[in-house]
Amino acid sequence: xxxxxxxxxxxxxxxSLLERVALDAEAAHKMVHDVAACAHVxxxxxxxxxxxxxxxxxxxxxxxxxxELSTLLVDRAGETTEAMLPHLYVHYDDGAVxxxxxxxxxxxxxxxxxxxxxxxxxxALRLGQELGTVGxxxxxxxxxxxxxxxxxxAETDIDRVAPSLVSAALAKARVVxxxxxxxxxxxxxxxSMAGLAVATLAREGAGDIAILNRTPARAARLAHEHGxxxxxxxxxxxxxxxxxxxxxxxxxxxxxxxxxxVAAARVEGRPLVLVDLAxxxxxxxxxxxxxxxxxxxxxxxxxxLHGSEASAEVSAVRDIVTQEVAAFLxxxxxxxxxxxxxxxRSMATSVVDAEMSRLDARLPGLDExxxxxxxxxxxxxxxxxxxxxxxxxxxxxxxxxxVSYAAALAELFALDPEAVSAVTRPEGLG
Numbered sequence: 001x002x003x004x005x006x007x008x009x010x011x012x013x014x015x016s017l018l019e020r021v022a023l024d025a026e027a028a029h030k031m032v033h034d035v036a037a038c039a040h041v042x043x044x045x046x047x048x049x050x051x052x053x054x055x056x057x058x059x060x061x062x063x064x065x066x067x068e069l070s071t072l073l074v075d076r077a078g079e080t081t082e083a084m085l086p087h088l089y090v091h092y093d094d095g096a097v098x099x100x101x102x103x104x105x106x107x108x109x110x111x112x113x114x115x116x117x118x119x120x121x122x123x124a125l126r127l128g129q130e131l132g133t134v135g136x137x138x139x140x141x142x143x144x145x146x147x148x149x150x151x152x153x154a155e156t157d158i159d160r161v162a163p164s165l166v167s168a169a170l171a172k173a174r175v176v177x178x179x180x181x182x183x184x185x186x187x188x189x190x191x192s193m194a195g196l197a198v199a200t201l202a203r204e205g206a207g208d209i210a211i212l213n214r215t216p217a218r219a220a221r222l223a224h225e226h227g228x229x230x231x232x233x234x235x236x237x238x239x240x241x242x243x244x245x246x247x248x249x250x251x252x253x254x255x256x257x258x259x260x261x262v263a264a265a266r267v268e269g270r271p272l273v274l275v276d277l278a279x280x281x282x283x284x285x286x287x288x289x290x291x292x293x294x295x296x297x298x299x300x301x302x303x304x305l306h307g308s309e310a311s312a313e314v315s316a317v318r319d320i321v322t323q324e325v326a327a328f329l330x331x332x333x334x335x336x337x338x339x340x341x342x343x344x345r346s347m348a349t350s351v352v353d354a355e356m357s358r359l360d361a362r363l364p365g366l367d368e369x370x371x372x373x374x375x376x377x378x379x380x381x382x383x384x385x386x387x388x389x390x391x392x393x394x395x396x397x398x399x400x401x402x403v404s405y406a407a408a409l410a411e412l413f414a415l416d417p418e419a420v421s422a423v424t425r426p427e428g429l430g
Contacts, residue, residue: 002058002059002060002062002092002093003056003057003058003059003092003093003096003097003100003137003138003141004056004057004058004059004062004065004066004069004090004091004092004093004096005054005055005056005057005089005090005091005092005095005096005099005100006054006055006066006069006070006073006088006089006090007047007052007053007054007055007073007088007089008021008052008053008054008073008087008088008089009051009052009053009054009089009108010051010052010110010298011089011108012087012088012089013087014299015051015279015281015297015298015299016299017077017079017084017087018051018052018053018279019279019280019281020076020077020078020079020280021053021073021076021077022048022050022053022253022279022280023046023048023053023076024251024253025251027076028046028048028127029127029131031046031048031053031055031072031076032044032045032046032127032128032131032133033131033133034072035055035057035069035072035133036131036133038057038065038068038069038072039064039068040059040060040061040064040065040068041057041058041059041065041068041069042057042058042059042060042135042137043057043058043128043133043134043135043137043138044056044057044058044128044133044134044138045124045125045127045128045133045134045138045142046124046127047103047120047121047124048120048124049116049117049120050165050193050249050277050278050279050298051109051110051279051298052103052108053073053076054103055069055072055073056096056100056124056138056141056142057069058135058137058138062092066090070084070085070088070090073088094325094329097141097325097328097329098321098325100121100141100142100145101144101145101148101321101324101325101328102321103117103121103145104117104118104121104145104146104148104149104152105148105149105152105158105317105320105321106118106149106152106153106158106159106317107158107314107317107318107321110165110298110301111165111167111168111301112158112314113158113159113313113314113317114159114165115153115159116192116193116196117149118146118149118150118153119192121142121145121146121149122146124142125138125139125142125143125146128142141328144324144328147324148320148321148324151320151324152317152320152321155316155320156313156316156317156320157313158313158314158316158317165193165277165298165301166193166196166197166200166247166277167200168301169247169275169277169296169301170200170201170204170275172273172275172294172296172300173245173273173275173294173296176271176273176294177244177245177271177273180201180204180205180206180245181204181205181206181207182205182206182207183206183207183208183244183245184206184207184208184210184242184243184244184245185201185206185208185209185210185243185244185245185246185247186210186212186236186239186240186243186245186246186247187201187209187210187211187212187228187246187247187248187249188212188213188233188236188246188247188248188249188250188256188257188282189212189213189248189249189250189251189278189282190211190213190215190218190219190221190222191249191250191251193249193277194211194213194222194247194249194250195222197247197249197277198211198222198223198225198226198228199225199226201226202226202227202228206245208228208229209223209226209227209228209229210228210229210231210239210243211223211228211229211230211231212231212232212233212235212236212239213230213233213250214233214250216230216232219231236257236265237261237264237265238265240261240262240265240266241265241266241267242267243266243272244270244271244272244273245272245273245275246272246273246274246275246283247275247277248274248275248276248277248278248282248283249276249277249278249282250278250282251278252278252280252282253280254280255280255281255282255283255284256282256283257274257282257283257284257287258284258286258287259284259286259287259289259290262274262283262287262290262293263290266290266292266293268291268292269292270292271292271294272292272293272294273293273294273296274287274288274293274294274295274296275296275297276295276296276297276298277297277298278298279298281297281298283295283297285297330397333397334394334397337393337394337397337406337409339406340393340406340407340409340410340415341390341393341394341406341409343410343415343416344386344389344390344409344410344413344415345386345390347413347415348382348383348385348386349382351382352375352378352379352382355378356371356374356375356378359371359374389409393406393409
């Protein structure tokens, strides 16, 4: 397994560029298909969130794969290669494992430790499985990443180190509106981010929460869970006229709320806070220039949350990630020598069988008891000769380095590469 990651995130690019690369569900499906169709890609999936797009691929060649995957993201952004490449990052093999584990643990999130990334990592695995582009290599890797994310949150308070995007946005809203208790709030969208927003608002005692979504059933379900109101999306202007706070987080690929729409709908003199948690943005940036209107968007939140100070919890999670990466890589190295060891023992068995056949031809009158004794002795000799090298090759496989002891063993004993390949276990790490 040689995993390659090519990505772009809030750490490497401005929000304006992330907006152009952002993937809705249909685009994510297409991206995975396009990646899987690349010449050197064996398996593929994509992690797509409001602040990152990362392509994960199991590849058989590094350089050609990097170029192909980078080109897909460049084309998605509609930028020149020269303008786009400085914002892309690449992780390969061990580095790719470490990066994914950090992502799942929340160490690479805009809001340090936020929990949504775990669900988004799970969704990337599900998407690849659904499309048939995730095989044993990425399946094992992503399953382990999910376990790392869960362990990090179970053993530390990393999810409390920094506020979520919703909590951070509401903190900024309170600066303008004061206590949110009794405030009229409009939430546009019914996905995971909207669900988090509605749940947080309900806990904080918002007086009236109107939930608008293109799919009425999803808005109704969310409203029922948290005591809000499901409202048709066509009623947005009417709801906006009486709102103190509007939070928008849809998957739309174009702006839903223009500055003119806000100006026409709101009552002049009434303070209004607009929170845009969507990527691409749902609310036109110009809306924040209107008198009495405060716009909070991802670009502002990224600047503030990215500067969060490290803490004991962060250090604890980093220790967990370090441990898990080391364990995963050690298991992978051990698994990599297993086919060679099995092939070596298979070769020894074949040699023993061939020699016993030759003995049978030379001594046709050998009785069964004597033959069994000879067979047992020859097998013990073969086992003793192979025991030390096979034990040592497994031990040496745990030592990180450039030497491939499995390859050396195969070369020394002239093992047939096809024989080694034939006994490779499909589950990867078994």
